[in-house]
Amino acid sequence: MTLVAAQAERNESLLTWFKANSRDLPWRRSTDPYPVLLSEVMLQQTQVRRVLPKFEAFMEHWPTIESLAAARTDELLRVWSGLGYNSRALRLQDAARWITRSGWPDTLAGLCELPGVGSYTAAAVGAISFGIDVPAVDTNLTRILSRWAGEPLSGAMLSEYAYEVVGTPAGDWNQALMDLGSAVCIRQAPMCSVCPVSKWCGDPTVYEPPPRQSRFEGSHRQLRGALLHAHLNGTDLHDIGRALNRSDTEIALALSALEDEGLIDVVLRDT
Numbered sequence: 626m627t628l629v630a631a632q633a634e635r636n637e638s639l640l641t642w643f644k645a646n647s648r649d650l651p652w653r654r655s656t657d658p659y660p661v662l663l664s665e666v667m668l669q670q671t672q673v674r675r676v677l678p679k680f681e682a683f684m685e686h687w688p689t690i691e692s693l694a695a696a697r698t699d700e701l702l703r704v705w706s707g708l709g710y711n712s713r714a715l716r717l718q719d720a721a722r723w724i725t726r727s728g729w730p731d732t733l734a735g736l737c738e739l740p741g742v743g744s745y746t747a748a749a750v751g752a753i754s755f756g757i758d759v760p761a762v763d764t765n766l767t768r769i770l771s772r773w774a775g776e777p778l779s780g781a782m783l784s785e786y787a788y789e790v791v792g793t794p795a796g797d798w799n800q801a802l803m804d805l806g807s808a809v810c811i812r813q814a815p816m817c818s819v820c821p822v823s824k825w826c827g828d829p830t831v832y833e834p835p836p837r838q839s840r841f842e843g844s845h846r847q848l849r850g851a852l853l854h855a856h857l858n859g860t861d862l863h864d865i866g867r868a869l870n871r872s873d874t875e876i877a878l879a880l881s882a883l884e885d886e887g888l889i890d891v892v893l894r895d896t
């Protein structure tokens with residue numbers, strides 16, 4: 626069997642498995658680019674179970690890209706609160722305003738120009754909503770493709786391999802690999818005996834897992850989130866910082882960073 630025929634068989638088996646086992650996620654119920662972009666931005670560095678209630682809340686408050694563009698930014702941050710990495714919400718609104726003015730870009734390069742949209746998010750939205758045949762390579766895909774290839778892949782080699790093996794429609798293929806990576810081809814101890822593509826897998830043992838994300842408790846991220854939440858709710862910022870056992874210097878540095886990123890002046894920005 627040729628390599629191309631083997632890849633086609635692997636993709637067929639993967640997509641058949643996906644049809645029967647795909648997760649029922651609210652942003653998958655249409656290919657409308659707005660919920661797809663919203664979910665992809667929320668899912669950056671945040672787990673699906675934490676994104677689900679926030680996604681529903683956003684869609685309820687702002688059901689269209691135009692309504693998101695017109696939203697009060699302090700209200701936007703209030704609803705976002707709890708997801709972390711709050712500057713994502715500001716960039717998302719910047720993107721919504723851009724799209725409301727100029728329309729949706731329907732090319733990969735155009736999507737990459739949207740505020741807060743990197744190459745992965747552009748590829749995910751492009752494949753699902755605009756039918757572009759592009760692999761959306763994140764840590765899940767990196768792990769699975771490395772196992773398929775039988776060697777750890779990164780950089781240009783990873784990108785080349787991903788473009789070589791991507792199936793069509795690429796939107797389904799990307800999402801199938803997401804689900805395979807979350808349910809079967811997990812980071813440690815992949816469940817190869819129930820894997821729909823085991824026949825075509827190079828070596829399940831080659832992948833070097835990335836280091837785990839650092840602890841949230843006591844982190845700079847925790848302090849930033851708490852300060853922003855307090856700011857939006859009119860609570861004394863220094864009281865909150867001290868309740869978390871942080872020094873005045875730590876609090877001042879975190880506040881100054883939030884100010885630099887435009888997060889702490891959001892109320893002024895809308896009045």
Ligand code: SF4
Pocket residue numbers: 769772773809810811815816817820821822823824826827828829830
């Ligand atoms: S066979 Fe194992 S390592 Fe290979 S893709 Fe399937 S679960 Fe992952």
